[in-house]
Amino acid sequence: MIRWLLGPAVVAAALVAVTGCKPASRGPVQITLQRFFGACDAEFGSSTDVPAAEGECGIITTLINKFNADNPDIRVKVNIVYWPGYDQLSAELAAGHPPDLVTMHESVISDYSQRHLIMPLDAVLASVGVDPAGFTRAAREGVTRDGSVYALPFDTWAPLWHVNLNLMRAAGLVRDGAPVLPHSAEELLQQARQFTRATGKPYLIQSIVNDPAASARNLFTCLMQQNSDFFADPRRIRLQTPEARRVLQLFKQIRDEGLTTRDQDYTAATAAFLNGQGGVYIVGTWMIGTYEQASLQTGSPLAGGYTVVPFPQLYSGRDVTYADGHSWVIPTAKRSAQKTAAIARLLRFLRDNDFQWSRTGHLPAYQDVIDSARWRALPHRTEVARLVDTAAPLPAGVQRQFTIQQIISEEMESAITGQKPIDSALADAERRVNDLLFNLL
Template structure:
């Protein structure tokens, strides 16, 4: 398959997903599965742990549309090791919600079912319904293997109170201009006894390494999903990340400082003025909204090295395991949950929840579907009365269409693990960027060759 731009997100995952019994590379052999537009019978779902108003409203909507289907949901969170064990034993649910980062690996190992016929039977064109980058997340070997939901684009949330005090303006928080950004950090960073007390810019460099590497023109895998961690552009991006951390006490002290953050609480980094700017996913605006009177925020896009707004896709997907007893109902349920009508029901439920909380701000929903996103924004996202929050919300809407996929690879999980190890090693100064990435590439290629050969 010539994938459009297959990429990788650097987050912690269980390495056990590559340890499978009796699963071959190349997608494996899957049993014949047929889909209809009138499913019935019992449906067992696992991993749909979205118990908030957005999740429950969509479940209720899907149940009404599928009156002949008896739906039972195990809301425990997805577990990679448990999933592979269940598939190997043949004791599988009909549909599973998982992070999209798993999809390519499981497709290559023959653990999940391709869904092209599922989409076609229900008249859904993935390329029309979802953002291109979101579809890329679940494509492998010329097939679509998951029904996507959610898309959390990153951008940079600014703490205007800290920036104004240091005389730094929003245009100086520009990831396409390393010298300008480093100079701004120097004005805003403060320390006590050599330890950070205010970060000028939190790049979230390990967990967001993929964003930085892609933004610098690098690649993490090629168009066929083959690891490409040792590219010169990747090394330049990692060198710059190290500069950012070294300008703020070094990675070890940064980790110690940020580990103490009350990220979701009353003393979060924007209330406590512990950061001047930080890379964040869209959902973090919801975390800050209860503190609208205690923070002063705006946002700017993350920019690639060419100065253009740049984002990466992340989110979950529904997959149908090989051996599912009711793949027909699983297909229909996943598509109903991610239909525009279901998302509008979620938007209405969220708006009702917010109306019960005086002063709460509707930041919108980022669904993976551009039409649904715009419909929800038009109907439910109104001016809040706080110009900073309104500008921040608008910024995330502006960047959501600029995304690239982290992609799908037969060895996606191992590539992620090795990338994170390489970035951590380079930031700590244990290895040069080139050496760390070269070692990661060797390890990732061994994993890739093991799966596909």
């Protein structure tokens, strides 16, 4: 009886001993990647065909699938966050459980680098042969803080003028197949009036409702074009200036004369351009692919009539456009050398596939991709290529840039819609931004 009872117990104990003493199985190294750009698993969840993928979400999803397929010793687990995801990242960092690799706007890097919440990547990038000398000027400026590279740049993006050539042609604003663009604020008003008279539609489509950044980006571009040094001190903004007043007056006049759409949020404005409700939509590089696809469809208001150009130079200072970029950062945390090496390999893979990513419409972050024939052969890239020279971010030392954009956009919106006098809105924006920067630790 005792033997009958002991038998299975001994076998079980032996099994436990065997499995317990056996070294832990060395499965693939797991990397947690946290990104925005949306979720599209239904369409691309199992695809590894990167050249066939379209759009930000499609391309990044297939890129990660391809990396997983090509590197069986590494497993990339993707955590998709609602744009831009920094509240979640901050909470994860505060809790001490950050992901291993995160998408980050270059304008946000200072917030995290100054608190040592993300790692300098010089050594990591060098270990896989990524040389910052190969970055474009805009990308290098975007990811470098105090002489160290804090991120792998993925692209540079800027607000562009997406143009409905069909409507512009009806308004007599197309010459030799290209849109006639303004070279000054006065010309902008004149052409906008001509457009609206001829088509009965607003010249501009703008996302102004609940948009945390669009108006601020327009202001930054127009201030830079006037050589206004509004962030001479990164801890203090100057907005009560004739240059800023001039910009707000221009956009208010455009609205007052009915030359722009009203009360549209981002979704409505994006759809409005697709539906041919206006001539020019000021939005970023990421919409090029979508609108180009629409222009190839018969029956679309954009059919055979879409182009895109950088923000025109409206002021006589210099040709410049406010720009930002997407990049990849590694939050500071204890990691094994094996995991860090795996992350470095993924970074190398992302750098090597920057051309694929640039099919989204974003400007490549690497000079060799910009110079390549295949990139220039993509639709409209020759039109936007000059952004490589004209794109400019805010000074690297400016912290909380997303919040600053939100404050400025709110105040601009209230001035443009007439809820506040322009001078009050500028004074309020300046006070609120400076209060924010003054109270940083």
